[in-house]
Amino acid sequence: MVRILLLPLDERPCNARFPAMMAEECGGYELIMPPRELLGDQKQPASVEAVAQWLKENFGGCDYAVLSIDMLVYGGIVPSRLHQLGAEQCRAQLGLLRQLRAEHPQVKIFAFSLILRAPAYNSAEEEPDYYETYGARLCRLGVLRDKRERGLASRPEAEELRALEQELPAAVTKDFCGRRAVNHAVNERAVELLHENILDFLVIPLDDCAEYGWAAAEQRALRAEILQAGESGRVYLYSGADEVGCVLTARAVNHSRGRTPAVYLQYSSVYGPLVTPKYEDRPLGENLKWQIAAAGGRTAASPEAADLILMVNAPTAGGERMAEAGTKGERWDASYAGCRCLPDFVASLRAYLGEKPVALADLAAANGGDDELMRMLAREGLLPRLASYAAWNTAANAAGTCIAHAMLRERAAERSLFTAHRILEDWAYQADIRQRAAELAKSVGCTLDRGEGENQLAAFAQRELEQYLARWALPGPACIERVGFPWHRFFEIDLSLKSAR
The missing domain is CATH 3.40.50 (Rossmann fold)
Known part of the structure; x- marks a missing residue:
C-alpha cells in the first residue's frame, strides 16, 4: 500500500474531497489528510500551529507528501489574501519543511504555492473589505504597471496609470502591495527550498490571472530566479489553483508506478x-x-x-x-x-x-x-x-x-462514481440548477443563511439532481446522499454520492 499525505489548499470539496474520491478508485493507495475541523472556514484561517503539528505526527508514515504552502503558511487560500504576516514570519513557518526533510529523507515532497490573485471586479467575498470598492481599480493598476514595466503602455494608459495612483487611497495600495510582496517572498523561498532539495517538485500556479497584471509581473520575476537556479525542469508556473492538489496526487501515483x-x-x-x-x-x-x-x-x-x-x-x-x-x-x-x-x-x-x-x-x-x-x-x-x-x-x-x-x-x-459526481455537479448543477436555485431563493425570499432557508434550497437542488439521475444514464450507478453549500453561496455544492449497487 502506497501512502500519500495531502495537505490541501483549503476545506472546500474541490481541495479536500476530490483527491480522496479519486484515490478511492485507484486501488493500492491510501490518502492521508487532516481532519476537516483543522482546515479553517473560508476567511477564518486554519491554525498553522495545529497544521504543523499534524504534519509532524503523520509525515513519517507516508511515501509521498503533496503540500499546499498556502495552507502551511497562511492557513488557506482566502487567508493568503487577508493576512497581516511579515516575510520573516512566513519564512520561519517554512522552516518546518527543512525539519521534515531531515527527519524523513525517504518521503518525496511535491509542493505548490500560489501567486496571489487580483480579480478584475469589486467583491470582498474572498478578498479584503476594501476590494468591495476598489477591486476593479486595483486590478487595473496592476495591468497598467505591468505594461509600463514591459515598455508596452500607450500614452493614454500612462496617463490612466498616473490618475489611478493618485485616486486610490494610499492605505489601500500599501496594504495590497505589501501583502503581495510577502507572498512573493514566500514563493521565492519555496524556489530556494526546491534548489536545496528540501522539495522534490514545485508548482507555482497563477490563480485567476491574465496576460498582464500583478501575477504576470511576479511570474516573470520568479521565472528569472528559477532559470538562474537551473531548476526550470522541477518548478512549473502555469494557470490554475484549486485543481493542483489533484494533479500532484496523480504525479505521486504515476511516480510510484514508474x-x-x-x-x-x-x-x-x-x-x-x-x-x-x-x-x-x-x-x-x-x-x-x-x-x-x-x-x-x-x-x-x-x-x-x-x-x-x-x-x-x-x-x-x-x-x-x-x-x-x-x-x-x-x-x-x-x-x-x-x-x-x-x-x-x-x-x-x-x-x-x-x-x-x-x-x-x-x-x-x-x-x-x-x-x-x-x-x-x-x-x-x-x-x-x-x-x-x-x-x-x-x-x-x-x-x-x-x-x-x-x-x-x-x-x-x-464505471466511476467520481465521474458521475462531476457530471452531476459540473453539468446538471452548475449549468442549470444553480441558476434556478438562485431564482427560487429570490422569489420566496429564502437565503443561504446556515439555517432552514439553506436546508430548503439544498433539498431543492437534491431533487433536481435526482431528476437528472433518473433521466440520463450516468456512470455509477449512483444515488445522492446529501447536498450542501460549503461556503454558503450558490457557486458550488458539497455533493455526496454513494454506489447504488
Whole structure:
C-alpha cells in the first residue's frame, strides 16, 4: 500500500474531497489528510500551529507528501489574501519543511504555492473589505504597471496609470502591495527550498490571472530566479489553483508506478488550443501541456501512441467573449456555432471508446458544462462510458481535475462514481440548477443563511439532481446522499454520492 499525505489548499470539496474520491478508485493507495475541523472556514484561517503539528505526527508514515504552502503558511487560500504576516514570519513557518526533510529523507515532497490573485471586479467575498470598492481599480493598476514595466503602455494608459495612483487611497495600495510582496517572498523561498532539495517538485500556479497584471509581473520575476537556479525542469508556473492538489496526487501515483502516461489531445475546434480562456494567461493548448506534465505525464503525437484520449471541448473565444455556463447557447459568441462542429467531435469521441480510455474536459464555457454537448452525449448513451469528466470553474480547474482522475484510474472500463459526481455537479448543477436555485431563493425570499432557508434550497437542488439521475444514464450507478453549500453561496455544492449497487 502506497501512502500519500495531502495537505490541501483549503476545506472546500474541490481541495479536500476530490483527491480522496479519486484515490478511492485507484486501488493500492491510501490518502492521508487532516481532519476537516483543522482546515479553517473560508476567511477564518486554519491554525498553522495545529497544521504543523499534524504534519509532524503523520509525515513519517507516508511515501509521498503533496503540500499546499498556502495552507502551511497562511492557513488557506482566502487567508493568503487577508493576512497581516511579515516575510520573516512566513519564512520561519517554512522552516518546518527543512525539519521534515531531515527527519524523513525517504518521503518525496511535491509542493505548490500560489501567486496571489487580483480579480478584475469589486467583491470582498474572498478578498479584503476594501476590494468591495476598489477591486476593479486595483486590478487595473496592476495591468497598467505591468505594461509600463514591459515598455508596452500607450500614452493614454500612462496617463490612466498616473490618475489611478493618485485616486486610490494610499492605505489601500500599501496594504495590497505589501501583502503581495510577502507572498512573493514566500514563493521565492519555496524556489530556494526546491534548489536545496528540501522539495522534490514545485508548482507555482497563477490563480485567476491574465496576460498582464500583478501575477504576470511576479511570474516573470520568479521565472528569472528559477532559470538562474537551473531548476526550470522541477518548478512549473502555469494557470490554475484549486485543481493542483489533484494533479500532484496523480504525479505521486504515476511516480510510484514508474509510469509516464501519454495523453492525446483532440479539440472540438481548430481554434481550441490557441484561445486564451477567461481568468488565464496563456493559450489553452499550452496550459494543458503544463498540467499533463505536472501530473507526471506527457502529450502523445497520435491516438495510437497514447495511453488515454483527452477530448477537449474548447472555447472558441477568449477573455470576456468566452461563454459562461448557465447562459443560453444562442447568447454565446457567434464563433461557438461557426467555429466548431459538435457532431464531428461526438463521432470522434465515440470512435475512440473501446480502444482507449476517453476523458472529456468540457472547457467551452467558464463555471460549468456545455449543455448542448452533454445532451448530445446523453442521448447517445455515451456518458457512462467516459473514463473522466470535469467542467467546473476555470478551464484550468476543470482540465487539471479531469487529467488527474483519468491518469489515476487503472481500470477505466469500470464505471466511476467520481465521474458521475462531476457530471452531476459540473453539468446538471452548475449549468442549470444553480441558476434556478438562485431564482427560487429570490422569489420566496429564502437565503443561504446556515439555517432552514439553506436546508430548503439544498433539498431543492437534491431533487433536481435526482431528476437528472433518473433521466440520463450516468456512470455509477449512483444515488445522492446529501447536498450542501460549503461556503454558503450558490457557486458550488458539497455533493455526496454513494454506489447504488
